[in-house]
Amino acid sequence: xxxxxxxxxxxxxxxxxxxxxxxxxxxxxxxxxxxxxxxxxxxxxxxxxxxxxxxxxxxxxxxxxxxxxxxxxxxxxxxxxxxxxxxxxxxxxxxxxxxxxxxxxxxxxxxxxxxxxxxxxxxxxxxxxxxxxxxxxxxx
Numbered sequence: 001x002x003x004x005x006x007x008x009x010x011x012x013x014x015x016x017x018x019x020x021x022x023x024x025x026x027x028x029x030x031x032x033x034x035x036x037x038x039x040x041x042x043x044x045x046x047x048x049x050x051x052x053x054x055x056x057x058x059x060x061x062x063x064x065x066x067x068x069x070x071x072x073x074x075x076x077x078x079x080x081x082x083x084x085x086x087x088x089x090x091x092x093x094x095x096x097x098x099x100x101x102x103x104x105x106x107x108x109x110x111x112x113x114x115x116x117x118x119x120x121x122x123x124x125x126x127x128x129x130x131x132x133x134x135x136x137x138x139x140x
Contacts (some may be wrong), residue, residue: 013050014089
């Protein structure tokens with residue numbers, strides 16, 4: 001089986017007490033992310049991908065834990081993927097402007113609802129780390 005290495009970046013956008021998730025297909029909720037282009041800084045790629053997939057403009061606040069995983073495509077290619085994530089603050093825009101070629105929905109959720117809806121445990125860990133970083137000092 002051929003092997004490929006992919007590198008992506010994405011973000012968890014926070015607006016008040018809500019965070020933004022995407023559904024790339026029915027029944028699957030996840031964090032927005034996408035490929036880092038040649039010569040592009042990961043944080044810039046994360047901002048770009050969040051805008052493309054969600055319709056929302058955000059700014060990077062801090063790096064979050066990244067994730068690594070492997071998956072097979074039709075038994076022919078094994079993909080090793082690294083994703084760097086960033087905690088982001090909402091700047092402007094609307095999730096109603098998400099790209100229908102990329103996702104079927106982008107939606108704001110309270111932290112607990114987002115954690116419950118996420119499809120992948122590794123992304124759930126990223127969101128838990130972000131929640132600790134985003135919480136006011138008295139809540140930590």
